[in-house]
Amino acid sequence: MASPPTQPNPADAALVGPGETPTTVTARISALPLAHPHPRFWWIGFPIAFVGVLILCASIGWLFIRGIGVWGVDIPVAWGFAIVNFVWWIGIGHAGTLISAILLVLHQHWRTSINRFTEAMTLFAVACAALFPLLHLGRPQYFYWLLPYPDTMGLWPQWRSPLIWDVFAVSTYGIVSLLFWYVGLLPDLATLRDRALSRAKQRLYGLLSLGWRGDARHWRHYQKLYVLLAGLATPLVVSVHSIVGLDFAIAILPGWHSTIFPPYFVAGAIYSGFAMVLTLVIPLRAVYGLKSYITARHLDLMAKVLMATGWMVVYGYFSEFFAAWRTHDLFERYMMVNRLAGPYAPWFWLLLICNLGAVQILWIPTLRRNVIVLFIISLIVNVGMWLERFIIVVTSLHRDFLPSSWGMYRPTFWDWSTLLGTFGLFVALLFLFIRYLPAISMAEMRGLVTGKEGKG
């Protein structure tokens, strides 16, 4: 579609604004943690987020005092918000790894200005996700029983259990994401050390940067390792959400027992993750004046990824319907009828409007390039993906094989407050991140603006 000549097409636009040099890149990006511009935005946003953290602490405290009964979970729906929120948060994390690892391996340079930020998003989303299985254990003080440690009774974890797979998948994902992020930060921490004016900051960033001095031989090992870590993180992303999908698929419950689940979950994770990146990046670039690093082209490309992954998710819905229609399994067919017209049907139709309907607006280029429209759609997709996990977990559990054991699930106040609390934790961690660490990789941006970036 041709654009009017006065409005340049973002698809042709440069990835970096005009007039950028290593000097300006370093000065502008390092000013965020060092000089802290726009303190009002931060000082209004951070306390609000911190209230969320307090709500989370209160919710967890009450849960530990009274037990899992404070949530709406019961038989037959023994997995409620805890698993919905877990799957949703861990999915959000995946876009971060996808942007930083898979796009690095594929030599997509547009990742450079958003990778650091999205990696931080991954870490914080994984932190929120990891809370839920632990809280859901009922006796969280015994979580270490899930680990293979030498106990006096000679017991081992049950290696055939999806719960154990989750423990290894999520903790591996968390540790690998943290190390990948930290290795990427090393050169930038050295820059902050060298630019910091106060002694305390020089010492802090000096310690964190481990004495990095940009030695050419360091770069040689560093670049190799960075690409290798990206190569390791790429299958890891796919595996983590595949394992989460497998947790459902190995159950014989109608609506869960489906081979499409692992890839369908991965597509959904990337979909919701990219939506969350847009939700976070659009206000960030406006407030901190980063529009020459996170350009209209970045937003355009992310919107296109959103459309593509949206259709993959829709393919998953289609395949579920098709399987239910073609199967002779009475229970599988009933599950689908129940989704369409049962007690949770309004949520299911809302989910279709969010995930299938709203994103189609992005086909129109002028709307796709409208930042406000894009922001609203990213929020809608986030809601839609949360609803999707809710529908998968609840509609399958609440009416399974025996009508005598059917029931309803109603989230309680503490279900909602825990979810709200994790929003607070996530946003508060992001505020701390943009306050104290460079939100854009300076070392990689220098390579990008000079066009002299070496390949790993």
Added chain:
Amino acid sequence: MSAALHGVAACFTTPDEFLAALEGVRTAGYDRVEANVPFAVEGMDELLPGPRTPMARIVLIAGLIGGGGAYFMQWFAARDYAYDVGSRPLHSWPAFVPVTFELTILTATIIGVLGLLWLAGLPRLDHPMFAAPGFERASQDRYFLCVRADDPQFNAADLAALFHTFKAELVAEVPA
């Protein structure tokens, strides 16, 4: 000239000048060359002496050990604490795949990062180069080149002259 000298360092303002100077220094026969740059400059690696990075081998071996160990642990555990469900085999390998895969990646990553620190000699908070004038810009927008004093043909005056022919912004002797 004092005996305790780390080397002679020069500072360049663009990656192209830096690469030209690096090539010049190498053609002049200097081997003990160090460079400190704000990002991995393309072409720098080929001009510098030294072995190729063993990083790939380290990560591969670590991954194999981690994955093998994880599989062995699950196989061993299934026998050590036998759990018979309807006579299903104890060695139920498909169920062991997720944990084996995750621990492969985890071990490879952790050992890879430790390997980087080991190969790069980090953490090391002090280094003679930090005393070079203007060195704080090596992590921002300047490209430093240093020929160490232990180079067989080291001569401070010759080097300073050579650096100046490549438009060095600044040439300085760095104390050890």
